[in-house]
Amino acid sequence: xxxxxxxxxxxxxxxxxxxxxxxxxxxxxxxxxxxxxxxxxxxxxxxxxxxxxxxxxxxxxxxxxxxxxxxxxxxxxxxxxxxxxxxxxxxxxxxxxxxxxxxxxxxxxxxxxxxxxxxxxxxxxxxxxxxxxxxxxxxxxxxxxxxxxxxxxxxxxxxxxxxxxxxxxxxxxxxxxxxxxxxxxxxxxxxxxxxxxxxxxxxxxxxxxxxxxxxxxxxxxxxxxxxxxxxxxxxxxxxxxxxxxxxxxxxxxxxxxxxxxxxxxxxxxxxxxxxxxxxxxxxxxxxxx
Amino acid sequence: xxxxxxxxxxxxxxxxxxxxxxxxxxxxxxxxxxxxxxxxxxxxxxxxxxxxxxxxxxxxxxxxxxxxxxxxxxxxxxxxxxxxxxxxxxxxxxxxxxxxxxxxxxxxxxxxxxxxxxxxxxxxxxxxxxxxxxxxxxxxxxxxxxxxxxxxxxxxxxxxxxxxxxxxxxxxxxxxxxxxxxxxxxxxxxxxxxxxxxxxxxxxxxxxxxxxxxxxxxxxxxxxxxxxxxxxxxxxxxxxxxxxxxxxxxxxxxxxxxxxxxxxxxxxxxxxxxxxxxxxxxxxxxxxx
DNA sequence: CGCGAATTTGATCGGTTTCAAGGACCGTGG
DNA sequence: CCACGGTCCTTGAAACCGATCAAATTCGCG
Numbered sequence: 001x002x003x004x005x006x007x008x009x010x011x012x013x014x015x016x017x018x019x020x021x022x023x024x025x026x027x028x029x030x031x032x033x034x035x036x037x038x039x040x041x042x043x044x045x046x047x048x049x050x051x052x053x054x055x056x057x058x059x060x061x062x063x064x065x066x067x068x069x070x071x072x073x074x075x076x077x078x079x080x081x082x083x084x085x086x087x088x089x090x091x092x093x094x095x096x097x098x099x100x101x102x103x104x105x106x107x108x109x110x111x112x113x114x115x116x117x118x119x120x121x122x123x124x125x126x127x128x129x130x131x132x133x134x135x136x137x138x139x140x141x142x143x144x145x146x147x148x149x150x151x152x153x154x155x156x157x158x159x160x161x162x163x164x165x166x167x168x169x170x171x172x173x174x175x176x177x178x179x180x181x182x183x184x185x186x187x188x189x190x191x192x193x194x195x196x197x198x199x200x201x202x203x204x205x206x207x208x209x210x211x212x213x214x215x216x217x218x219x220x221x222x223x224x225x226x227x228x229x230x231x232x233x234x235x236x237x238x239x240x241x242x243x244x245x246x247x248x249x250x251x252x253x254x255x256x257x258x259x260x261x262x263x264x265x266x267x268x269x270x271x272x273x274x275x276x277x278x279x280x281x282x283x284x285x286x287x288x289x
Numbered sequence: 290x291x292x293x294x295x296x297x298x299x300x301x302x303x304x305x306x307x308x309x310x311x312x313x314x315x316x317x318x319x320x321x322x323x324x325x326x327x328x329x330x331x332x333x334x335x336x337x338x339x340x341x342x343x344x345x346x347x348x349x350x351x352x353x354x355x356x357x358x359x360x361x362x363x364x365x366x367x368x369x370x371x372x373x374x375x376x377x378x379x380x381x382x383x384x385x386x387x388x389x390x391x392x393x394x395x396x397x398x399x400x401x402x403x404x405x406x407x408x409x410x411x412x413x414x415x416x417x418x419x420x421x422x423x424x425x426x427x428x429x430x431x432x433x434x435x436x437x438x439x440x441x442x443x444x445x446x447x448x449x450x451x452x453x454x455x456x457x458x459x460x461x462x463x464x465x466x467x468x469x470x471x472x473x474x475x476x477x478x479x480x481x482x483x484x485x486x487x488x489x490x491x492x493x494x495x496x497x498x499x500x501x502x503x504x505x506x507x508x509x510x511x512x513x514x515x516x517x518x519x520x521x522x523x524x525x526x527x528x529x530x531x532x533x534x535x536x537x538x539x540x541x542x543x544x545x546x547x548x549x550x551x552x553x554x555x556x557x558x559x560x561x562x563x564x565x566x567x568x569x570x571x572x573x574x575x576x577x578x
Numbered sequence: 579c580g581c582g583a584a585t586t587t588g589a590t591c592g593g594t595t596t597c598a599a600g601g602a603c604c605g606t607g608g
Numbered sequence: 609c610c611a612c613g614g615t616c617c618t619t620g621a622a623a624c625c626g627a628t629c630a631a632a633t634t635c636g637c638g
Contacts, residue, residue, distance in 0.1 A: 231476030
C-alpha cells in the first residue's frame with residue numbers, strides 16, 4: 001500500500017512505455033524516441049532527490065532547479081535486477097524514483113552480504129562512480145523506476161555549485177555513518193537484536209522520505225534477503241521474527257507486512273539509536289546558524 | 290622497529306615538550322608557548338597527509354603547500370587515549386603523524402566494535418566533523434602524534450581549492466569502501482577468514498604509507514582489540530592465530546609481531562582482494578587521462 | 579486451480595562463546 | 609639486576625547460539 005502511495009506521488013514521471021532492463025546484458029536499451037521523451041517530459045522526475053538532500057543542507061531555489069535539470073533518463077526495472085556488478089567501471093549514478101534497492105557484496109564461499117537498503121530519493125552508486133571501479137553490486141528488491149545520471153554532468157554541476165557538492169558529499173558521509181552502524185550491528189549484536197535494528201532503521205528511513213506514521217509498513221524483502229542483510233541464515237531470521245512477534249514487539253499480518261507493536265520496546269530490543277542516520281542534521285543546522 | 294623508522298621519518302616534528310592528553314577530560318591542554326611553537330616550528334608536520342592524498346588524486350605544488358599551511362597544533366598522546374566519544378560535537382579533524390588509532394562503537398550490551406584501523410597520514414574524524422555530531426569514538430592504540438586541524442580552516446581551504454575538496458571527498462569515499470568490506474567481513478566470513486583478512490589489509494595499508502616489504506610487521510593490537518575488530522572473542526582470536534600459524538600462513542616471533550609466511554595463501558584464506566582499498570586509483574587515473 | 583517461490587518446522591551439528599585458571603611477558607621500582 | 613604487579617596470552621571444558629539439512633506447509637500469482 002505504501003508502494004502505491006509512492007507511485008502516486010511520482011506521477012509526474014511519464015511511464016507510458018516503461019523500458020525493461022534486460023536481465024542478460026545488465027544495460028538499458030532505449031529507443032531514440034523514448035530517450036527524447038525522458039529528457040524533456042520528465043522534467044521533474046528527479047524531485048525525489050530534493051526531498052532527501054534537503055534533509056542535509058539548505059538548497060536555494062536556483063540550486064534545486066539546477067539539480068532537477070541534470071541530464072538523465074528514466075528506466076523501469078523488474079525486481080531482482082542487478083544494475084551494477086562488483087568490478088564494473090562505473091560512469092553513472094542511479095537515483096531511485098520508486099521501489100527499493102540494495103547494495104551487496106559476494107564473499108569467497110558464495111555467501112552474500114547486503115550492505116545497505118535504499119529507497120525513493122536515494123542517490124546510489126555515486127560512490128562507485130567517483131571511485132571509478134565498483135567495489136560492490138547493486139540490485140533491485142522490487143520493481144523500480146530509476147534515473148540514470150552521468151557522473152560527468154554531476155561533476156560539471158558541482159564544480160560551479162559548491163553548495164551542491166557539499167550536499168552530495170554530506171550525503172555520502174551519511175552513507176558512511178550507516179555503514180559504520182552496520183559493522184557494529186553484524187559484528188557485535190545478537191541475531192534478534194540485528195533484525196530488530198534493521199526493522200527500526202527501515203521504518204525511520206521510510207518516515208524520512210514519506211512522512212506519516214510508518215509503524216506499519218511493507219518490508220520489501222524476503223527472509224533470505226533479511227538474512228543477507230543481518231549476516232544470519234533465512235531459517236534463523238524466521239525464528240527471530242517469530243520471537244519478536246511473540247514478545248509483542250511486532251505483528252505480522254502477512255509475511256512481509258510489519259506492524260510495529262511497540263516502537264520503544266523494539267528500539268530497545270534492537271539497540272537502536274537514530275543519531276547515526278543524521279536525520280536531524282538540517283534541523284540542527286538551522287537552529288544553530 | 291617499524292615504529293622507529295616512522296619516528297625518524299617524522300623527525301621534522303619538534304617534540305621537545307610533548308603534551309600529554311589528560312585521560313579524564315579528553316581535551317588537550319597546551320601552554321601558550323607550546324601552542325606558538327607547534328604553529329611555527331612544525332611547518333612540515335602535515336606532510337604525512339600528502340603521501341596519503343597523493344594516492345587519490347594529483348595535487349599541484351600550490352595545493353600541497355596550502356594543505357601544509359593548514360593551521361593546526363601537534364599533540365602527543367599516550368596509548369589507549371580516547372580522543373573523541375560517540376555523541377561529541379566535533380569541530381576539528383585529527384591527522385595521524387605517527388602511531389595507530391581505531392574508530393569504534395559501543396553497543397548496548399557493552400560490547401565494542403572496532404570500525405577501522407588507522408595509521409600515519411590518515412585524516413580521522415573529518416566525517417564526524419562535517420556531520421557535526423560524532424557517531425563513533427576514536428581511540429589511540431599506541432602512543433601517537435596527532436595534528437588537530439580546525440574544520441573551519443579545512444572548509445575555508447576547500448572552498449577556494451576545489452581539487453582539494455575533491456581529494457578529501459575521495460578520501461572519505463575510500464573510507465566508506467573499507468567500511469563496506471568490513472560489513473561483509475564480520476557479516477559473512479568465518480573467524481579464521483576474518484582475521485586473515487584483517488592481517489592482509491593491515492599489511493597493504495602499511496605498505497601504502499611506508500613502502501618497503503611489509504610481509505613482516507608489528508601489529509599494534511592486542512588479541513582483544515583484534516577480537517573487537519573482527520566481531521570475535523579474544524579467546525577465539527588466540528586460537529585462530531594459532532591455526533593460521535599451524536598452516537604456515539603466518540609466523541609469530543613475538544605475540545604481536547606478524548610475519549606473513551605465504552602472502553598468496555594468506556590472501557586466499559582471508560578472501561582478500563585489494564581492490565576495495567582503491568590504492569591504484571591514482572595510477573589508474575594517470576593511465577587513462 | 580496449480581505451480582514455483584517463500585515460509586515454517588524439527589532435528590542435529592558445529593563454530594564460537596563463556597567461564598575459569600595458569601603462565602608468559604613487560605615496564606617499573608627498589 | 610632482580611623482584612614485583614599488572615596486562616596480555618594461552619589452555620581446557622562445557623554451554624549455547626546460530627548453521628545446516630531436510631521436509632512439510634503456505635503464499636503469491638497467472
